[in-house]
Each structure stands twice: as C-alpha cells, then as structure tokens.
Amino acid sequence: MRDTLWINNTGTVSKSASTSVLTSCISVVFAFIFPSCRYYFGEKIALYYLWLGWYTKLLVPAAALGVVVFLYGLAFFNTNPLINEVCQSNIIMCPRCDKTCQVWKLSDTCSYAKVSHLFDNEGTVAFAMFMAIWATLFLELWKRHRARHVSQWKVYDWCEEEEELIMEIVNDPDCTPKQFRHSYLRSTLVLILLMLIIGLAHALVVFRVVAAPLLSECQWKFLKDHANTVAVMLGAVLHYVTIQIMTRVWKLHLSLFLTLQSFTVKMFTFQFFTLFSSLFYVAFFLGRINGHPGNYVRLAGFRLEECHPSGCLTDLFIQMAVIMLLKQTLNNIFEFTVPTYTSNRNLGTPPIQDVHPLTFSLFNEFLEMVVQFSFTTTFVAAFPLAPLLALINNIFEIRLDAIKMVRLERRLVPRKTNDIGVWTKVLEAIGVLAVIANGLVIGVSSDFIPRLVYRYRYGPCANGTTDTRCMQGYINDTLSMAFMSHPDVQRDFKIEQMHNVTECCYRDYRSDEDYSLTPQFWLVLAVRFAFIILFEHVVVVCKFIAAWFVPNNPIGVKNDRLHDKLARLKEELR
Incomplete structure (x- = not known):
C-alpha cells in the first residue's frame, strides 16, 4: 500500500489517494482498522x-451523566429553598471594595445564586x-484495546531502543550508543521556569483584585452592577492569552536542549502549571484569606476578593468554561486555517522538497488532547x-486532524511503535491528581459540607422537627454582622455612602462582637x-479495584503470544 499511494513534491498525499487514506484514518477511530492508514502512516x-x-x-x-447532573440542578431551579x-x-x-463601593442587597444577586445551584x-x-473512577477505567480499558491491536499488527514485543541501535549499527558498525546523562543546569532551569509560571498566576490574581473595584466606578450601569463577574471573565480571557503565549515560549526554548521524552514530560508540566495555576487560586484560596471588616487582607493596596454568599464554585465554573471554550474553539480554527493558507499560498510554486514547511505534529495533537483530559x-x-x-x-477534532494530516501538511515518516509512550504515565498521573483535586x-470550594453540617446540626431539622424545610435559614446562618460604629470598620468603608445603614453582613462564621471565629466554623472545618480523607480513600480503593478487575491484556492476546513464542522456539531449536 505504501508503494501504491503517490506523494507530490510537497510531501502531501495526492488528491486521488487522500480520500482513501482519510477514510481509513477516520475508520481507525471506529475500530475498523483498515490497513491503508497503518501501512501508509x-x-x-x-x-x-x-x-x-x-x-x-x-x-x-461521562458526558451523558454530566448532562443529567446539570438537569438535576435545573429541575429544582425555581423551587430550591436556598x-x-x-x-x-x-x-x-x-461593600465589596474599600472607598468606592456601596452596600448592596443580597437579593441583587438572585441570578448568581441560581447559576451556583446548577x-x-x-x-x-x-x-x-x-469521573475519578472513569479515568481509571478509561486507562485500563485502553491498555486492553491497545494490546489487542498491537498483537494483530505483530508489534507487541517490538522495542524502539533496539531498532534505533540496529539502524546505528547498519550505518556505522563501529558506532557507540548515546549515553544517558543528567544535567543539573537543566533541572535548575526547569525550576526557574516553574517559578515564573507561579509569578504569572500571582499577576492574574492582582489583575482580578484591581479590576473589580475599578469596574465598580464605571459609568455603565451593567459594568457597575456586575463588576465582580466581569472581572472574573476578563481574568479568564487574560489567562487564556497567557496560556497561548507561554505555550509557544516553552516549545521554542525547551525543544532546543531536551530529549523527546524529557521534552514531553516537561512541556506538559509547564502547560499544566500555566493552565491550572489560576484555577487552583480560584478553587482553594479565593475568599478564604481575605480577612473581615476592619482587618482585610490586601494585595497591591486592594482588598482580596470575597466569595459570593451562594458559594465560591461559580467563579471556578466561569473560569473553566471561558478557558475551555476559547481554547478548543480558537485552537481548532487556528490549526486548520494556518495549514490551509500555507498550502494555498504554495500552489504553483516549483516542486522543491522544502516548499511545504508544515509537518503534522503528533506531539502537539497528543498534548492538546491530554490537556483536555486534564480539564475533563x-x-x-x-x-x-x-x-x-x-x-x-x-468529534470535530478527529475529522480536522485527518484532513490536515493527509491534505494540508507534510506527512510524518512512517514509524513502528506499540504504545503511546510516556503519555500513558502522564494520563495515570492525571488520574491520581483528579481524585485529590475533586475531593x-x-x-x-463547594458548599456541600456547610449545608450538610447545617442540616444535621444547626438547621430546623436538627432537633427532629420534620414539618419544615431542613435548609430554611441556611444563607442567613453563613453570614456574620459588621457594625458601622466600629472604628476599624469606618476606616474600611466610606460612611457617606452607607445611606444611614448601621450594620451590614459578610460571608463568614465570626462573632458579631470581636470577629473571632465561632465554634460552627471549627466544626465545618473538621467535617x-x-x-476529603474519606472521599479520597474511597475513590482510591475503587480505582485500585477497577485496575485489578480489568487486566491489561485480554486472555486471547496472551494465548496468541504464547502460541507465537512456542512456534518461534520450535523453529530456533530445529
């Protein structure tokens, strides 16, 4: 098949053959392994x-169950007591900020509360x-799926290192293998780059902290009323722009001095830190270190952000939704239009081998999908x-990759392999991280635990009463009171804008007299x-059971390999 498919001078497949190869590659997705894709590529x-x-x-x-969870929240959209x-x-x-913001009514954020509950x-x-168990099952079932096909392809016992050594010996019988080396300079550079990423995350935090009060001074009523939400969305867009810039910087510099496997691991590490550094702040620090009226924690002179009274999870949802939508949509548009433009520009150019500079990058495609797996x-x-x-x-990525590979870019040199390499280890690490992060x-971040404690310890049903809603009064229970007569509070808020308000509420479990943490805070923290400990232990046990229950190799593959080995040994002993 490799001999019958004609390639033009740019290294792309001719139009007469591209349709066949394209169909074959897409058919691989649906497990009908036509030989032309494997033989040619x-x-x-x-x-x-x-x-x-x-x-x-x-x-x-996973998508179906996610939609069910979303619809479950939507079903009680208008009747939920909270x-x-x-x-x-x-x-x-x-007020949400110091001198420029005014007091506001909790009912003004009704829409925000509805989104939070979804x-x-x-x-x-x-x-x-x-999803934590799904990640394990996905990997274990993939190993079985891979083993079945590489056994059919007769490459199960193939070793890339041995093949590379054989090629070196063929080219030079007196060659010496490349020695493995460890560079402390490179390791130090990696640590410096990671510190740079953390610094960028802090810059994004400063932007969010500064943007909210500045937007609250805007003359446009919409921006003034939704300053915090707009600041969150602008921060997410800025985060996406940072991701795109830093990704290209990492690729440009790291590829100059790292081996392929080392480059893969470190490139994903940098990409992961760039993507998730801001998300970790929103998930685990937002609204938890901001202090209280009269003693707010400040950054660059501005108060840190506070969580909404309905919970902190919506900010994380907004951040993830914006980044994921922008990253997937714009990346697909960019990856498809650039090769198309380059190919059209080169039409009519003399048939020189280097006229088509774009080569299909398997590393970029794997990196994109593994990052998506991390988000998922x-x-x-x-x-x-x-x-x-x-x-x-x-669904679109499969088709676009196939079109780009066979029609728009130079094909890769066909190479054997029997695994996706170090990406398997990366996926396993993400599976473990998913358990920790979701727990x-x-x-x-979620209000699941405070609601649980209120229902069974402080709510109307805690004493056995069953004729009322068990969560009635929960929102009021999570709020504490600040009195404007306190001198420290007067220093933080502009009294002229209080409109004769003598006290206001803020989200926390604190005493109204001295702002000390209440016993309810410590109980919620303990629970x-x-x-977290119970969730992670239960899920980890389930992951281990799933990994043990699903063997990596199907019995048929093991038996086929056993017969192949027996036949080979008989042949060698003759």
Whole structure:
C-alpha cells in the first residue's frame, strides 16, 4: 500500500489517494482498522487515532451523566429553598471594595445564586466520584484495546531502543550508543521556569483584585452592577492569552536542549502549571484569606476578593468554561486555517522538497488532547458539562486532524511503535491528581459540607422537627454582622455612602462582637477535612479495584503470544 499511494513534491498525499487514506484514518477511530492508514502512516499515527477514538467513545457516558447532573440542578431551579432565600432576602451586604463601593442587597444577586445551584448540588459529589473512577477505567480499558491491536499488527514485543541501535549499527558498525546523562543546569532551569509560571498566576490574581473595584466606578450601569463577574471573565480571557503565549515560549526554548521524552514530560508540566495555576487560586484560596471588616487582607493596596454568599464554585465554573471554550474553539480554527493558507499560498510554486514547511505534529495533537483530559477530570466537580464539551470538540477534532494530516501538511515518516509512550504515565498521573483535586473542590470550594453540617446540626431539622424545610435559614446562618460604629470598620468603608445603614453582613462564621471565629466554623472545618480523607480513600480503593478487575491484556492476546513464542522456539531449536 505504501508503494501504491503517490506523494507530490510537497510531501502531501495526492488528491486521488487522500480520500482513501482519510477514510481509513477516520475508520481507525471506529475500530475498523483498515490497513491503508497503518501501512501508509505507520503504527505511530494509527495508535494516535486508535487512542483518540477510544477516548472519544468513553466520553459518551461521562458526558451523558454530566448532562443529567446539570438537569438535576435545573429541575429544582425555581423551587430550591436556598435560591428563594437569596432572591427574597432583605439582607444588606457589606461593600465589596474599600472607598468606592456601596452596600448592596443580597437579593441583587438572585441570578448568581441560581447559576451556583446548577453546578453545586448533591449530584456533583456522585459525579466527581464517577469521573475519578472513569479515568481509571478509561486507562485500563485502553491498555486492553491497545494490546489487542498491537498483537494483530505483530508489534507487541517490538522495542524502539533496539531498532534505533540496529539502524546505528547498519550505518556505522563501529558506532557507540548515546549515553544517558543528567544535567543539573537543566533541572535548575526547569525550576526557574516553574517559578515564573507561579509569578504569572500571582499577576492574574492582582489583575482580578484591581479590576473589580475599578469596574465598580464605571459609568455603565451593567459594568457597575456586575463588576465582580466581569472581572472574573476578563481574568479568564487574560489567562487564556497567557496560556497561548507561554505555550509557544516553552516549545521554542525547551525543544532546543531536551530529549523527546524529557521534552514531553516537561512541556506538559509547564502547560499544566500555566493552565491550572489560576484555577487552583480560584478553587482553594479565593475568599478564604481575605480577612473581615476592619482587618482585610490586601494585595497591591486592594482588598482580596470575597466569595459570593451562594458559594465560591461559580467563579471556578466561569473560569473553566471561558478557558475551555476559547481554547478548543480558537485552537481548532487556528490549526486548520494556518495549514490551509500555507498550502494555498504554495500552489504553483516549483516542486522543491522544502516548499511545504508544515509537518503534522503528533506531539502537539497528543498534548492538546491530554490537556483536555486534564480539564475533563481534574475540576469536573465545578463543571459537569466539561465532558460534553470535550466530546463535541473531539468529534470535530478527529475529522480536522485527518484532513490536515493527509491534505494540508507534510506527512510524518512512517514509524513502528506499540504504545503511546510516556503519555500513558502522564494520563495515570492525571488520574491520581483528579481524585485529590475533586475531593478538595467538594470539601473546600463547594458548599456541600456547610449545608450538610447545617442540616444535621444547626438547621430546623436538627432537633427532629420534620414539618419544615431542613435548609430554611441556611444563607442567613453563613453570614456574620459588621457594625458601622466600629472604628476599624469606618476606616474600611466610606460612611457617606452607607445611606444611614448601621450594620451590614459578610460571608463568614465570626462573632458579631470581636470577629473571632465561632465554634460552627471549627466544626465545618473538621467535617471538611474528614470528608476529603474519606472521599479520597474511597475513590482510591475503587480505582485500585477497577485496575485489578480489568487486566491489561485480554486472555486471547496472551494465548496468541504464547502460541507465537512456542512456534518461534520450535523453529530456533530445529
């Protein structure tokens, strides 16, 4: 097949052959392994499409359950007592910033409370557990899927290192193998770059802190009324721009002095830190270190942000939704239009081999999909629709990759392989991180634990009463009071803008007299830690059971290999 498919001078497949190869590569996704894709592009490309197809298939149940969780929140959209308590409240809240902001009514954020409930409800906990186990099942079932096909391709026992040594010996019988080396200089550079990423995350935090009060001074009523939400969305867009810039910087500099495997691991590490540094701040620090009226924590002279009275999870949802939508949509447009423009520009150019500079990059495609896998699993507790967005993106990604590979870019040199390499280890690490991150999101960021404590310890049903709503009064219970007569409070707020308000509320468990933390705060904190430990132990046990229950190699593959070895040994002993 390799001999019958004609290639033009730019290294792309001719139009007469591209349709056949394109169909074959897309067919790999649906597990009908036509030989032309593997024979023409090699096992390396075929395994990429095999993995992408398997990942896309298993996204279907995850996306379906995510939609169910979303619809569960939507079903109680108008009847949820917590939403009604916010929307019908007359509570006066303390200003969100120092001198320019005014007091506001809790009912002004009715829409925000409704959105919060869509992504912070009881179904979120079960979905987070499901996704952590799903990540393990995906990897274990992929190993079986891979083993079945590489056995059919007769490359199960193939060793890339031995093949490279054989090629070196053929070219030079007196060659010496390249020695493994460790460079402390490179390791130090990696640490410096990671510190730079952390610094960028701090810069994004400063932007969010500064943007909210500045927007609250705007003359436009919409921006003034929704200053915090707009600041969050602008921060997410700026984060996306930072991701794009830093990704190109990492690729340009790291590729100059790192080996392929080392480059893969370190490039993903940098990409992961760039993507998730701001998300970790929103998930685990936003609203927890901001202090209280009269003693606010400040950054660059501005007060740190506070969580909404309905919870902190919505900010994380907004951040993830903006980044994920922008990254997937714009990346697909950019990756497809640039090769198309380059190919059209080169039409009519003399047939010189180097006229088509773009080469299909398997590394870039794997990196894009593994980063998407990270979004789909790591903070899925805050964004149950992430698997659905990933599924929709992958349906287009499969087709666009195939078109780009066979029609718009120079093909890769066909190479053998029997695995996706170090990406398997990266996916396993993400699976473990997903358990930790989702446990922390539910235990720390979500209001699941405070609501649970209120229901069984402080709410109307705590004493056995059953004729009322158990969560009635929850929002008011999570608020503390600040009195304007206190001199420290007067220093923080501009009294002229208080409109004769003598006290205001803020989200925290503090005493009204001396702002000390109440016993309820310590109880909630203890239950949070207990839940995180219990959640992670239960999910980890389930992951180990799933990994043990699903063997990496199907019995048929083991038996086939055993017969092949027996036949080879008989042949050698003759």
